[in-house]
Amino acid sequence: MKNWNLEGKKVVITGGSKGIGKAIVTEFAELGAEVLFTARDNEEVIKVESALRERGLNVYGMSADVTSTDHRLRIKMWVDKKWGKLDVLVNNAGINIRKPSNEYEEREYRSVFEVNVLAPFELSRILYSSLLDGAGSAVVNIASVAGILDARTGAPYGMSKAGLIQLGRNLANEWAEDKIRVNTVSPWFTETPATKNVLADEQKLSAITNRTPLRRVAQDVEIAAVVAFLAMDKASYVSGQNIVVDGGATAAIL
Ligand SMILES: NC(=O)c1ccc[n+]([C@@H]2O[C@H](COP(=O)([O-])OP(=O)(O)OC[C@H]3O[C@@H](n4cnc5c(N)ncnc54)[C@H](OP(=O)(O)O)[C@@H]3O)[C@@H](O)[C@H]2O)c1
Known part of the structure; x- marks a missing residue:
């Protein structure tokens, strides 16, 4: 469909x-973008890169930890050398350590903040000059x-994600004059x-689906579709938003 694609976009996805x-x-x-993706486990990176390249897709993998300053710099250098610009950055990497608040060790909760909010802040900052050179950057x-x-x-986890949602609003406002749109996607439980x-535990699964009007958890592709739209030029007037993809869960009180 005309313009409902990411043809030619240069994209980094963590x-x-x-x-x-x-x-x-x-x-x-699949929508035509050229993608550099990162993750820590190099074997997994190579596996995913090969499988997608075999399908003729324009995908490059890099083993990189988003919490490392050196690794973030490597991503920036790769983008500068290969593309000389960047159109889209997707800060997706995230972790969680689930515990009652009183039981966390300091290094545990700090690691959640490092990955979920400080790394996206730093990676966005380091790639800002590349996004300035992009077309319809997002x-x-x-x-x-x-x-x-x-x-x-x-x-x-909740505190870090609340921080990330706010980061989106702040950057959208700051970078609007540079024509860089910034948005957030907030999923509910996704397989x-x-x-x-968690989802293998039948009691937990039914507690989740019972408070979800669509009565099921999300599939990963249902989140990806919304992210793709926000990255398209078709979304050219959407900025500073937090799009909740939750099967109606936050709209319902029971
Ligand atoms: N699944 C859900 O129900 C759900 C709901 C709401 C929000 N989310 C959010 O959606 C995002 C993706 O979640 P998911 O469920 O798909 O997680 P996942 O299955 O655990 O995958 C996480 C990905 O991030 C990578 N990663 C983790 N730490 C990293 C680091 N320090 N540096 C670079 N890459 C790192 C992992 O690879 P390596 O381990 O090899 O690095 C993996 O590729 C996260 O931000 C999560 O908080 C998920």
Whole structure:
């Protein structure tokens, strides 16, 4: 369909080897984008890169930890050398450690903040000059319903995702004069390796689906579709928003 694509866009996606990130990489590449994705586990990165390249998709993998200053610099250098500009950044990599608040060790909750909010802040800043050279540039951050209300996924995760949602609003405002749009996508429970254990517990699964009007959890592709739209030029007047993809969960009180 005319312009409903990402043809020619140069895109960086973090945490692209599994789950929602992998679905975003696939969706973007299928829509015509050229994608660099990162994750820590190099074997997984190579596996995903090869599988997608075999399908003729324009995908490059890089083993990189978003919490490392050196690794973020490597991403920037790769983009400068290969593309000389960047059109879209998707900050997807995220982690959680679920516990009652009183039981966290300091290094545990700090690691959640490092990955979920400080790394997206730093990566957006380091790639800003590349986005300035992009065409219809956009940043999309993957937060969570847990950043809006208590989804019983632990306080540090909720606090970090709330911070990420606010980062989106601030950058959208600051970078509007540079024609860079910044938006957030906040999923509710989605079937991925990260939620495998929780969703395998029938009691927990039915507690989740019972408070979801659509009566099911999301598939990773259902999140990726929304991210793709926000990255398209078709979304040229959408900025500073947090799009909640939750099967209606936050609209319902019971
Ligand atoms: N699944 C859900 O129900 C749900 C709901 C709301 C929001 N979200 C958010 O959606 C995003 C994706 O979640 P998911 O469920 O798809 O997670 P996942 O299945 O655990 O996949 C996470 C991806 O991020 C990578 N990653 C983790 N830490 C990283 C780091 N420090 N540097 C670089 N890459 C890193 C992982 O690869 P390596 O481990 O090899 O690095 C993997 O590719 C996260 O931000 C999450 O908070 C998920």
